[in-house]
Amino acid sequence: MNKTAPPSTFVDLNELQLDTALALVGQPHMTLPVGGGAGTQYLQCLIDGLCDLSLTDPLTGLPNRRYMRQALDGEIDRVSRSGEAALLLMLDIDHFKRINDSHGHHAGDQVLQSVARTLQSCLRPMDTVARYGGEEFAIILPACQFGFGKVVAERVRRAIESTPIALSPHQSVHVTISIGGAFTMQWIRSTAQLWIERADTQLYIAKDSGRNCVSIEEQPDSTVSAEEKDELLGMLTGCFYNDADAKTLSPAPEHSTGSAAH
Structure with missing residues (x-):
């Protein structure tokens, strides 16, 4: 018996109030x-x-925080399956309030836009740079090995420091940034929030160290000592044998050759 397909539902777009969406x-x-x-x-x-x-920050044209959280979730999923390292950098413009107080909020907007352009210019196409909020930015660097984390972050820091920002035809300023970074936990499915918190902790360390510097979380020590290997092997061996196996493998009891006492 053939089932009748449900009738198609058409929406007359002229009946929808789309003026705001179109604008x-x-x-x-x-x-x-x-x-x-x-x-x-x-x-x-x-x-x-x-x-x-x-998903876009209207001032800088960069992805916004909502987009970044989605990108972090995707990167965590990839790293948990591949084991490949990835780095998250959190960046903060140093003394940004002074720019607004001294030159006005329009100048602050110009600084944010210039920093966004500079960040995009010194990163790979596969990297994601987003405006996290206020004067703070975030960068996700896939396939970034532990040995290159600080090198990359220093390159970004120097690029911002050396780029003049024109506020008018006759006036320009320079700004610096503080950077904190944390790598994903390889082979472990963490959360975007924990990853951000770890990178933020390093950002606070960079600020407390005088600003205009980089602080990258140390690589966790994943080496196992010989004693730990022996202990782990013993635990695993014990898991593979049940009581019956233990009885089979245990030595037979010794029999007395002397006369039994009555």
């Missing part, structure tokens, strides 16, 4: 299409545009 995606005068297929394509483009807006 947000920058196309307030777009003409609504006529027809089911065209309407579906039009609505999908509008949804995609709104999704992009929700």
